[in-house]
Amino acid sequence: MSSPSSSVQEARKALGQRLREIRLDADLTARALAALAGWHESKCSRYESGTRSPSEADLRSWALHCGVPHLADDLVTTARGIDGMYVEWRRMERSGLRRAQESVVPLWERTRRFRIYSSWLIPGPVQTAPYIEAVLTSIRDRRQLVDDVEEAVRVRIAKQHVIHEGDHSFAIVLEEAALRYRIGGPEVMAGQLGHLLSAASLPSVSLGIIPLTADRSRIWPVEGFFLYDTEVANVELVSAHLTVTQSHEIDLYAQTFCALQELAVYGSKARELITSAIDALR
Numbered sequence: 504m505s506s507p508s509s510s511v512q513e514a515r516k517a518l519g520q521r522l523r524e525i526r527l528d529a530d531l532t533a534r535a536l537a538a539l540a541g542w543h544e545s546k547c548s549r550y551e552s553g554t555r556s557p558s559e560a561d562l563r564s565w566a567l568h569c570g571v572p573h574l575a576d577d578l579v580t581t582a583r584g585i586d587g588m589y590v591e592w593r594r595m596e597r598s599g600l601r602r603a604q605e606s607v608v609p610l611w612e613r614t615r616r617f618r619i620y621s622s623w624l625i626p627g628p629v630q631t632a633p634y635i636e637a638v639l640t641s642i643r644d645r646r647q648l649v650d651d652v653e654e655a656v657r658v659r660i661a662k663q664h665v666i667h668e669g670d671h672s673f674a675i676v677l678e679e680a681a682l683r684y685r686i687g688g689p690e691v692m693a694g695q696l697g698h699l700l701s702a703a704s705l706p707s708v709s710l711g712i713i714p715l716t717a718d719r720s721r722i723w724p725v726e727g728f729f730l731y732d733t734e735v736a737n738v739e740l741v742s743a744h745l746t747v748t749q750s751h752e753i754d755l756y757a758q759t760f761c762a763l764q765e766l767a768v769y770g771s772k773a774r775e776l777i778t779s780a781i782d783a784l785r
Contacts, residue, residue, distance in 0.1 A: 519551040599649045629675065633695070674760075700778075703773065711764055721762060733753060
């Protein structure tokens with residue numbers, strides 16, 4: 504996999520290349536454009552190389568002095584999209600966990616094909632309320648957030664209607680370790696694993712589990728990610744929420760998901776691994 508922030512940097516470089524083309528089409532040197540805008544010459548080179556993000560005012564100035572003011576709004580929209588790709592948790596959750604949960608509801612509802620990989624947690628669509636509460640309480644305490652865990656749990660449970668309604672499909676691949684990590688204690692974990700057995704029988708759900716004994720020579724555990732159709736990939740990092748929208752990177756996550764699927768077991772073998780994890784709690 505590429506580095507977590509690579510899609511952000513590549514998007515910045517693509518915007519920089521576009522700015523350079525606009526400048527060249529205007530028959531302006533970087534020095535001439537900087538003089539017109541009242542900037543230091545190095546500012547242009549930083550924007551064009553993608554090493555610095557331009558402000559909205561600078562983008563509008565760039566378009567104006569290059570004789571294409573009609574492109575300003577499109578450049579600003581592109582820059583805003585890049586800024587939204589890598590969102591720190593403290594920024595995303597500053598209004599509380601409930602708002603963070605609500606923010607993805609439209610994406611969940613319009614997505615038809617979900618592909619989900621997790622190496623450490625049971626993923627949201629198949630979580631129980633006590634498991635969700637344990638996860639969100641830990642996040643609240645670790646990030647020192649306002650206490651709206653109860654409301655956030657209700658929102659996350661409500662989002663799960665997409666598993667039971669409409670033509671949504673869920674392909675889920677878990678590392679066996681995710682069945683063994685004791686989130687919320689043995690009782691909560693036993694209930695969660697029992698629910699996972701039930702969820703695996705739903706027509707909309709395909710559940711694969713990669714055994715601890717699988718040969719990982721080809722591909723090892725990677726960061727957890729959600730693929731929403733073929734348009735968006737979300738990756739949860741320690742410090743931030745990464746949204747991937749570039750097609751070649753989405754393809755890379757899709758290829759990785761296929762490779763992980765090939766390592767997973769399904770049906771009765773998957774149920775045996777879940778049952779074994781339940782037995783280990785006793």
